[in-house]
Amino acid sequence: MEIHASGHRRWPDEVKAQAVAETLRAGATVKDVAARFGVQPNQLSAWRRVAKNGDLVLPVLEGDELEAVFAPLVVCDTEPAVRDVGGTRTPSEARISFGNVVIHLDAETPAARIADIARALGEPL
Template identity: 55%
Template sequence: MEFFRSGGARSSASSRRRWPDALKGQIVAETLEPGATVRGVAERYGLRANRLSEWRRLAKDGKLVLPADEQSGDEAMFAPLVVCDAEAPTPEAEGSAAGRDVRIAVGDVVIELDADTPAKRIAELVRAIGARA
């Protein structure tokens, strides 16, 4: 039963399991599914949550490849988010930036904010959405 739960991870003589990178990527991708939690996925595979978080960091750094979504063919990945308050627009740039809103889309959730929304508020919303996903 352990072999099936571990998805094929091999145990060494020192009783440490060795997880193939492809399996690590699949497990990390499961944490990105709507409603999934790191703790829940880790428990399903008999892992510690901090080990799975370490693998997620590797994926974020591009050191662990995540599998493609079977339905869409899209590769799962982490996207960097950079948040900063914009400086006051110059008169030349004011016309080009006017009317631009901030749009945050995660799965089916789409939030549209005014362009003058403070970066701190945007970061709070992104964290809240990320905690849900």
């Protein structure tokens, strides 16, 4: 941590990431984690937003190796893309990749259905 002449502190990304990761543990609260790291809860919440936007890489905490970490997912309905296959225009497909699993969906699949499938992939079996 750097302390500037103005008294403002600058936290290294590794410390921010560690604090955010600890808030994701079951039973953890932002208030308690912030107190342990010596920051205000609103500052820790800001770091969580940065992580949620994908701008802060979180570590895997000991014992959490099998737990999922959140990542942004953007799903929206658009006009189906069309590609030319042998002179015939056919709709493209949507693909969801999760580990070794690849799901091919018709391009007409509604965004809400794709989001349901993506959520189901994140659920433990």
